[in-house]
Amino acid sequence: MEIVLAxxxxxxxxxxxxxxxxxxxxxxxxxxxxxxYAVNLFMFSMGRIGLAIDxxxxxxxxxxxxxxxxxxxxxxxxxxxxxxxxxxxxxLFLVVLLALRxxxxxxxxxxxxARNSQEMP
Amino acid sequence: xxxxSEWTSALMPHLILAPIxxxxxxxxMMLLLGEERQRAKLVINLASTLxxxxxxxxxxxxxxxxxxxASMGVYLPGNWPAPFGIVLVLDRLSxxxxxLTSFVALCSIIFAASRWHRAGVHYHPLFQLQLMGLSGAFLxxxxxxxxxxxxxxxxxxxxxxxxxxxxxxxxxxxxxIAVNLAASSLFLIGASMLYGITGTLNxxxxxxxxxxxxxxxxxxxxxxAAILATAFLIKAAVWPxxxxxxxxxxxxxxxxxxxxxxxxxVGIYTIVRLWTLMFSSEAGASALFGSMWLIGGGVLTMAFxxxxxxxxxxxxxxxxxxAILSSGTLLAATGFGQNELTAGLLYYLLSSTLAVxxxxxxxxxxxxxxxxxxxxxxxDEDETAPFLTPELTPQAGTNFxxxxxxxxxxxxxxxxxxLGIAYLMCTxxxxxxxxxxxxxxxxxxxxxxINPLGMGSSAxxxxxxxxxxxxxxxxxxxxxxxxxxxxxxxxxxxxxxxRTAPRLRLVEALPLAMLLLASIxxxxxxxxxxxxxxxxxxxxxxxxxxxxxxxxxxxxxxPVAHEAPSLPAESAMGSAxxxxxxxxx
Numbered sequence: 234m235e236i237v238l239a240x241x242x243x244x245x246x247x248x249x250x251x252x253x254x255x256x257x258x259x260x261x262x263x264x265x266x267x268x269x270y271a272v273n274l275f276m277f278s279m280g281r282i283g284l285a286i287d288x289x290x291x292x293x294x295x296x297x298x299x300x301x302x303x304x305x306x307x308x309x310x311x312x313x314x315x316x317x318x319x320x321x322x323x324x325l326f327l328v329v330l331l332a333l334r335x336x337x338x339x340x341x342x343x344x345x346x347a348r349n350s351q352e353m354p
Numbered sequence: 355x356x357x358x359s360e361w362t363s364a365l366m367p368h369l370i371l372a373p374i375x376x377x378x379x380x381x382x383m384m385l386l387l388g389e390e391r392q393r394a395k396l397v398i399n400l401a402s403t404l405x406x407x408x409x410x411x412x413x414x415x416x417x418x419x420x421x422x423x424a425s426m427g428v429y430l431p432g433n434w435p436a437p438f439g440i441v442l443v444l445d446r447l448s449x450x451x452x453x454l455t456s457f458v459a460l461c462s463i464i465f466a467a468s469r470w471h472r473a474g475v476h477y478h479p480l481f482q483l484q485l486m487g488l489s490g491a492f493l494x495x496x497x498x499x500x501x502x503x504x505x506x507x508x509x510x511x512x513x514x515x516x517x518x519x520x521x522x523x524x525x526x527x528x529x530x531i532a533v534n535l536a537a538s539s540l541f542l543i544g545a546s547m548l549y550g551i552t553g554t555l556n557x558x559x560x561x562x563x564x565x566x567x568x569x570x571x572x573x574x575x576x577x578x579a580a581i582l583a584t585a586f587l588i589k590a591a592v593w594p595x596x597x598x599x600x601x602x603x604x605x606x607x608x609x610x611x612x613x614x615x616x617x618x619x620v621g622i623y624t625i626v627r628l629w630t631l632m633f634s635s636e637a638g639a640s641a642l643f644g645s646m647w648l649i650g651g652g653v654l655t656m657a658f659x660x661x662x663x664x665x666x667x668x669x670x671x672x673x674x675x676x677a678i679l680s681s682g683t684l685l686a687a688t689g690f691g692q693n694e695l696t697a698g699l700l701y702y703l704l705s706s707t708l709a710v711x712x713x714x715x716x717x718x719x720x721x722x723x724x725x726x727x728x729x730x731x732x733x734d735e736d737e738t739a740p741f742l743t744p745e746l747t748p749q750a751g752t753n754f755x756x757x758x759x760x761x762x763x764x765x766x767x768x769x770x771x772x773l774g775i776a777y778l779m780c781t782x783x784x785x786x787x788x789x790x791x792x793x794x795x796x797x798x799x800x801x802x803x804i805n806p807l808g809m810g811s812s813a814x815x816x817x818x819x820x821x822x823x824x825x826x827x828x829x830x831x832x833x834x835x836x837x838x839x840x841x842x843x844x845x846x847x848x849x850x851x852x853r854t855a856p857r858l859r860l861v862e863a864l865p866l867a868m869l870l871l872a873s874i875x876x877x878x879x880x881x882x883x884x885x886x887x888x889x890x891x892x893x894x895x896x897x898x899x900x901x902x903x904x905x906x907x908x909x910x911x912x913p914v915a916h917e918a919p920s921l922p923a924e925s926a927m928g929s930a931x932x933x934x935x936x937x938x939x
Contacts (some may be wrong), residue, residue, distance in 0.1 A: 253532070253536060254811055261532055265532065265535050265539075268536065268539050269535075269539060271539075271610035272539045272542045275542075276546040279546040279547060279549055280550070286649050290607070306553075307545065307549065311498055311542075311545075311549075314498070314502065315501075315542055318505045319535075321509070322505070322509065322535055322538070323535075325531070326532070326535065329512075329516065329524060329527055329528050329531055330528065331526045333521075336521045336524055336525075337521065342532075343525065344521065
């Protein structure tokens with residue numbers, strides 16, 4: 234499970250960074266989303282007791298009350314907040330993207346037509 | 355004044371919450387007002403910012419008066435003891451930053467009242483939310499809440515940057531938002547790695563547990579700190595990561611640019627705060643980790659900022675590069691980890707922020723004056739160069755010094771004289787020339803660098819290559835900034851051809867005068883201010899006090915006592931996460 238998760242995070246991050254460095258705004262926003270997913274998965278795996286598969290989410294009666302018997306709730310709380318914030322920011326970014334698209338008539342991140350970008354600064 | 359301090363101490367543990375709650379309520383209230391109630395919103399915004407300034411001054415006085423180890427206000431919003439619940443901490447450094455923030459914000463909103471707040475919708479709520487994020491970032495003592503407050507601050511700053519719209523702003527905003535979203539991802543990665551290693555997000559608890567991290571985990575700890583620091587360095591505009599700053603800041607409306615001058619200081623603040631807590635000399639094997647990176651990054655940033663200043667002519671661009679220059683200086687000085695130097699650094703932080711904000715405000719007035727009332731230069735619109743026609747002959751009315759009339763005895767209009775003097779003062783502060791506060795800040799830093807034991811004593815430690823590099827660069831960048839600013843100043847104020855007198859309104863001149871007056875006050879009151887920053891620096895470099903104050907604060911007993919023993923590990927970490935998870939309680 235750790236290996237699968239690590240590979241998933243790596244692939245998402247790699248694709249995200251690659252897309253983020255592309256000149257088209259749509260690719261940039263997809264890259265940012267992938268990066269956000271990778272970060273969220275990464276945070277899940279950073280719980281105090283590792284991944285804690287098949288453990289109680291919180292303490293329950295009949296289970297010994299020590300750290301080995303329940304999952305760390307903290308990463309979940311953090312991920313929830315990060316998702317909410319990341320989602321709002323992505324929505325805002327999308328609006329800016331559309332505004333720039335409307336103003337410049339191209340979806341290049343610098344607002345220039347990529348074919349002419351060599352000639353015109 | 356005694357009534358004032360009595361009132362403060364009566365309110366005290368709860369007053370720490372005010373810098374966050376006041377802007378939040380104000381913003382929420384203003385959202386309920388319709389968009390046509392601009393004047394009411396402006397009045398509310400002004401009143402709230404003024405009240406915020408008064409509260410910040412009260413907090414500063416409180417943190418100064420109580421002295422010693424008790425000079426730290428710790429507030430437990432969730433009433434959980436320190437490593438489990440969230441904590442707000444007020445110490446001298448955060449109180450100082452709060453006063454600076456409120457003051458610059460007050461100047462900015464007065465300036466915006468002249469015309470800029472009408473350039474788009476929801477200026478006032480966004481402004482207040484930005485203040486909330488800034489204050490929260492200064493007060494929080496918890497990594498994840500730092501992230502939340504950073505995001506509040508950034509979300510508001512995106513809105514403020516785009517305020518007024520226009521293609522330049524949207525384009526600069528696109529880069530700015532993309533860079534900051536990537537930085538937020540880095541922040542989360544760093545914070546969650548630190549949590550994975552140490553099991554805590556509380557800064558004081560983190561500082562406590564770093565010396566005892568297993569040797570096998572230490573590389574991972576350093577990697578986590580470096581990733582986290584990268585997120586802050588992007589905010590602080592360190593060299594390879596600052597390409598977005600100048601286009602974004604100079605594209606923003608001038609009062610927003612003045613407010614944004616604070617945002618680079620948030621990056622510096624968090625680095626100073628976290629670095630001195632986590633990697634102080636008491637941190638065992640990790641002591642002073644990354645100091646060379648901070649110095650190196652700072653030095654490169656200084657060089658970049660200085661070269662950028664040489665290469666720019668418009669005042670808003672100059673102000674942007676001046677912000678980069680000042681944050682580079684601060685960063686490099688942080689990396690040495692000496693308390694004398696840190697004291698000088700904090701003084702320089704105050705003075706340079708005021709000067710950069712003033713320069714942003716000034717840029718608006720000068721641009722408008724030069725373009726006879728319009729906000730855009732005529733040569734920005736079409737393709738011709740500012741002085742030359744396409745045939746490379748001077749345009750009519752351009753002064754090339756030869757065969758010009760004698761300038762002696764020409765009457766300078768009062769408004770033009772005011773602008774000129776304001777510009778002169780900004781130049782003196784940014785370049786670090788006497789007699790203003792920039793000189794004192796730089797002088798204090800140079801003295802501390804050359805002889806950390808103080809001016810009188812003969813024995814000092816060896817400066818080394820990094821120290822000499824910083825000394826050289828601080829003097830050299832001062833000279834370069836002087837050249838760049840003087841050149842632009844001559845072009846605008848001296849070599850001006852027949853031009854109408856600038857029309858200044860009181861609401862525009864007042865905030866500028868306030869910022870400059872604050873800089874003068876900083877000079878006049880240099881001794882008490884330096885004593886204050888010295889006490890702050892001493893406390894920063896002895897993190898034991900901070901850790902003890904946070905960890906020993908006990909929650910207030912609730913009305914229902916002696917229930918079943920609570921399970922501390924179950925507590926949620928932040929108020930934001932609490933509301934997000936909901937049923938976790």
